[in-house]
Each structure stands twice: as C-alpha cells, then as structure tokens.
Amino acid sequence: xxxxxxISLLLFFAKDVFATIIHxxxxxNIKTIRQAxxxxxxxxxxxxxxxxxxxxxxxxxxxxxxxxxxxxxxxxDNKYEIISIKANAVTVEGFxxxxxxxxxxxxxxxxxxxxxxxxxxxxxxLENTFFGIYIQYGINCLIENNNLTAYSKIEQExxxxxHCWKSDSLRILGNNIIGHRDGIYFEFVxxxxxxxxxxxxxxxxxxHFMFSNDDAYICNVFRDNGAGVAxxxxxxxxxxxxxxxxxxGDGAYGLLLKEISxxxxxxxxxxxxTAGIFMxxxxxxxxxxxxxxxxxxxxxxxASCMEVTVHNNNFKGNTFDVGTNxxxxxxxxNNNYWDKYExxxxxxxxxxxxxxxxxxxYAMIIERNPPAMILFRSLMASLLDKTEKVLPSLTPENxxxxxxxxxxxxx
Amino acid sequence: xxxxxxxxxxxxxRNKIVLAYTAFLLLISISIFNxxxxxxxxxxxxxxxxxxxxxxxxxxxxAIYVYNSSEFLELLVSQPLKRKTIWLSLFxxxxxxxxCAFFVGAGIPILLFQATATGFMMLGAGLILSVIFVALxxxxxxxxxxxxxxxxxxxxxxxxxxxxxxGLILFILFQFADYPLEKMMVAATAFNPIDLSRILILLxxxxxxxxxxxxxxxxxxxxxxxxLIISFLVLVIWMIIPTWLSLRxxxxxxx
Numbered sequence: 306x307x308x309x310x311x312i313s314l315l316l317f318f319a320k321d322v323f324a325t326i327i328h329x330x331x332x333x334n335i336k337t338i339r340q341a342x343x344x345x346x347x348x349x350x351x352x353x354x355x356x357x358x359x360x361x362x363x364x365x366x367x368x369x370x371x372x373x374x375x376x377x378x379x380x381x382d383n384k385y386e387i388i389s390i391k392a393n394a395v396t397v398e399g400f401x402x403x404x405x406x407x408x409x410x411x412x413x414x415x416x417x418x419x420x421x422x423x424x425x426x427x428x429x430x431l432e433n434t435f436f437g438i439y440i441q442y443g444i445n446c447l448i449e450n451n452n453l454t455a456y457s458k459i460e461q462e463x464x465x466x467x468h469c470w471k472s473d474s475l476r477i478l479g480n481n482i483i484g485h486r487d488g489i490y491f492e493f494v495x496x497x498x499x500x501x502x503x504x505x506x507x508x509x510x511x512x513h514f515m516f517s518n519d520d521a522y523i524c525n526v527f528r529d530n531g532a533g534v535a536x537x538x539x540x541x542x543x544x545x546x547x548x549x550x551x552x553x554g555d556g557a558y559g560l561l562l563k564e565i566s567x568x569x570x571x572x573x574x575x576x577x578x579t580a581g582i583f584m585x586x587x588x589x590x591x592x593x594x595x596x597x598x599x600x601x602x603x604x605x606x607x608a609s610c611m612e613v614t615v616h617n618n619n620f621k622g623n624t625f626d627v628g629t630n631x632x633x634x635x636x637x638x639n640n641n642y643w644d645k646y647e648x649x650x651x652x653x654x655x656x657x658x659x660x661x662x663x664x665x666x667y668a669m670i671i672e673r674n675p676p677a678m679i680l681f682r683s684l685m686a687s688l689l690d691k692t693e694k695v696l697p698s699l700t701p702e703n704x705x706x707x708x709x710x711x712x713x714x715x716x
Numbered sequence: 717x718x719x720x721x722x723x724x725x726x727x728x729x730r731n732k733i734v735l736a737y738t739a740f741l742l743l744i745s746i747s748i749f750n751x752x753x754x755x756x757x758x759x760x761x762x763x764x765x766x767x768x769x770x771x772x773x774x775x776x777x778x779a780i781y782v783y784n785s786s787e788f789l790e791l792l793v794s795q796p797l798k799r800k801t802i803w804l805s806l807f808x809x810x811x812x813x814x815x816c817a818f819f820v821g822a823g824i825p826i827l828l829f830q831a832t833a834t835g836f837m838m839l840g841a842g843l844i845l846s847v848i849f850v851a852l853x854x855x856x857x858x859x860x861x862x863x864x865x866x867x868x869x870x871x872x873x874x875x876x877x878x879x880x881x882x883g884l885i886l887f888i889l890f891q892f893a894d895y896p897l898e899k900m901m902v903a904a905t906a907f908n909p910i911d912l913s914r915i916l917i918l919l920x921x922x923x924x925x926x927x928x929x930x931x932x933x934x935x936x937x938x939x940x941x942x943x944l945i946i947s948f949l950v951l952v953i954w955m956i957i958p959t960w961l962s963l964r965x966x967x968x969x970x971x
Contacts, residue, residue, distance in 0.1 A: 685882035
C-alpha cells in the first residue's frame, strides 16, 4: 500500500518533470510551428514532421527543443530571418533551412541567437542563407554537425557561415561550411573551441578571428578560400592539427597572423598555398611539428615579429622557404628540416653542421622588386643566390637555422 | 632531300659526339632522378640542364659541323641540287639528331620518372630549344666565314641568351623600379627563347608562388590557352627566322 502511495506521488510530481511533446505536421492537429510555439511551455519539445514550412520568421522565446524529423524544410522565402532564438537552453535540431533574406542593414541569418545560454544547434542543413548561424551574446552554446552552403559570388552580398560575436565558451564541432563570406567568424569570443570543421570555397576567409582570446581550433580543414585563414588582434590561441590547403592568389595565405601574441601552432599542415603562414606583428608564437609542403612561400615573417620560435618543422618542396622584409630578426629558427639544405653532418648527430639560411637572395630581390619574378630560376638568379650564400649581404644575417635536421621528421 | 638528310644523320652518328651528348644527358637525368628522394626536386635540377646545356651543345656542335662539312657542301653545290634543298637538309639533319639526342637522353627519363604536366612541358621546351639553337648556330656559321670567329660568335650568343639578357632585364627592373614593368617584362621574354621556355615550365612548377602579386600577371598571360598558343608561336618564329635568314645568306654565298 505504501509503495502505491509513493508511486502515485511520484507520478503526480512527474507531471511537472516530464515535459509534453507537441507534434507538428500535415497529419497532426497543429499544422504550423508558430502555433506550436505559442502552446509550448519551458522544457517542452516540439517535434516537426517532414514537409515544407513557409512561416516567415520563427521566434523562439521559451526554453524548448525544436526538433525536425527527416529534415523538414523551413523556407525564408528570401525575405525573412528563419529562426530567431531569444531564450536560454534552446535546442534546434534536424532542420533544413533555405533561402533566408539578404540585407545590408540587418544581418539576416538562418538561425540567429540574440542572447542566450546553453543553446544547442545540431544536425541542420542550411542552404542559400545570408548569414548561416549567428550567435551574439551566446554563452556555452554548442553548434554541431551542421552543413552550410551559400552560393553568392560577391562578397558584399554574402554573410558569414558561423558568425560569433561577443560570446563565451562556444563549441563549434564538425560543421561543413561552403561558399559563405567567411566560413567561421569570431569577434570578441573567448574560451571557445573549433573542432573538426571543414571550411572551403568561401569568398574571403575560411576562418576569421578578431579580438578573440584564449580560443583553440583543432583538426579543421581550410581549403581553397579566397584569402585563407586570418587570425588578427588576438592572444592565447592554440592551433593544432589543422589543414590549410590550396589558398591561392595575391594576398592569399594559408594562415595570416596579424598582431597575435602567445600563440601555439602545432602539427598543422600547410599545403599548396601562395604563402603558408604570413606573420605581421606577431609575438611570442611557438611553432612546432608543422609541415610546409609545396607552398610558394612556406612562411613570410615580417620584421615586425618578435620572439617567434620555429622548431622541429618540415619544409618540403616550397618555392621559397622564408620571406621577410627587413634585416631585423628577433625570432628563433632551430632544428627544422629544410629540403633545400646542402650542408653535411660529420659527427652523425643527425643535425647539419653548418647553419641553413632559409631566406634566399632572390626571395629578397622579389620582395623589393616583384616583377623580378620573371627571372626566377634563371642562370642569373642561381648565380646571385650562390654568391649570396658565400657572402651574405642582402639577406638578414641572423635569420638562420643553426642546427637543421638532416632527415625530415616523421609527422 | 631525304637522301641528304639521311646522309647527314649517318655522318653525325659516325661522329659519336652526339652519341656522347646523349649518353651524358641520360646519365645525368637518371642519376638526378635516382639521387633525389623527391622527384619534383630532380625536375628542378633537370631544368638547369635544359636551360644551360641544351642550348650550349645545340649551338656549338652544329656550328662546328657546318664548318667541317664545307667541302661536302661544295661538292653538293656542284651537283644539280637546289641550294635551298641542301641547306634545309643540313638543318633538318642537325635538328633531328639534336632533338633525338635530347629526347633519348632527357626525355625518356622524364617520361619514366615524372610523367606530369611539368615533365611534358620540360620535354617540349627542350625539344624546341634544341631546334632553335641549331637554327641560330647555322645562321652564325653562314655569316662568319672564319671558323674561329664563327664559334666565338656562337659562344657569345649562348652567353647572351643565358646570362647577359637576364642581367639586362634585371638591370632595367632595378633602374625603373618605380614604373609598372610587368607587362613589358612579358613582352621582353619574347626576345629570349630560353626565358620564354623557362617561364612556361615555371608556370607548371611553381604555380603557388606565381599566384602572388606579379606572378599573377604572368599567370594571366602565359597561363591562359591564348598565352600558351602565343608563346609557342613565338618559339616557332624563333625557329623559322634564323633558318630563313641563314638560307637567304647561303643562297648567295660564295663558297
């Protein structure tokens, strides 16, 4: 008898604990999501059946889970922002959002978080949206496994894929972003992680950091973006195991570091970029175990950089290993493998006995006089390079690797 | 004409110098590809050979050959043969043997180890350069009657095309650094077949670096279908004009 009382008591309170599930769909009583949202209370789940929904703007201002079954299509009819979130603890999962509005005054997005905590945006497909997923004032949000595709050809008419502004503790995991302005954009975002995303064919940057401190991006692929990846005015960033590939063109870099300090760059691959890494005003950056393969310039390190340490990296098949614009060198290169190294190793400690100078004479000439590129690899240019190796005059005296590796590192 | 070409080729083969040149190229290219762990780097070393050795040998050997066969030429002229036929046969004989030597010596290793776009471009460039410099050598040989002078001219020509021309370009680039010279540079390459072939190869080899600031201008021209066609036409003109000039000279030459 006692047991029965307990159970009935439990069931009585469970009424509040178990949230209700509201079904939306063609066959259901509730046909539109808007209607469902009016009925829902905090903690409820709204399940949306497959089909196409033209609901203008869907505003979520309750802590609910909005879940699509078989990716129901939410169409913004090229006029509206599709989902706006103005509450905490909201989940949006399993939708296909297409055709958001485009505006140069308002930042219309597929899904926009105006201000919220603990928001989950998962497994959605976004096509032809202006901004894709827009987080502003978000805390502890998860953006996971979304596919974002945009088709605009002009920078002014396209927005960023995942745009984060003034947020904290975001997790951006496993998203694919194609054809936006910037694939992922961070401005004033701290303590966040970007992990296993693929960002390619974006018009400007694959990833764009501004004023965002103490973030990490790990195991991402940035391929064939208009200008590669830009990381600016930030500190305490960790960049680990990313791929930077095929960013070609004037002013296109695998990774652009501008006014960055206290960065840690490890185990990344820079493959076929016009410039693998371009550094300007970077300080206290530690780079190790990275691979630079078949780039035009593996690294361009301007004289404004200081305390950059480049240790144990592989440089293979790059047209120029390092480029610079002055004679001041406050950085440290050591124990890297350079495929152009011509020294020897008498004591067999696997380190070359003569230093390697990664800046070639001709790289300096091209820096000063770009059209001289036309004479690159001519007999004349090789002669200049050889004489410079014997008597350095134009290349910076201190930019050298004192103990280059004889064999590439296995990375 | 066929008979004379055949005779010239047999004579060149008997001479063994071209065979030695072939063996030399073969040895170098195979060792380059085997020594370097990275065959793309081997291609780079091969580039220097194509741009330096091939023009040098293709200039020197044909010039000396023409001087040494002056008696044979006199004999042929006394026969009922047109001078045009005689001269062109000599040209074809030399051109075919030099290009064959290049093809066997460097072309086959390239095809074996690096059958990529860069490799094919190199092969094409080497073959065309061989023919162009045979034509230039014959022009020098027909103009200068004196053998020492002729060979001197040929060596100067080589120096000019491989070093002096580039030196001049570099000089102009630095003297007029404040002016936009990119387009002029593209035009300037037309005056040096070595430079032109080098750039065509670079476009395949250093694509990433060439996509940078000025590189892009070269890429926009040479990288397009049209630019490629124009470049090849220019190279063909480099074959035709010296041949035509030397032929005109030979027709009226008092042997």
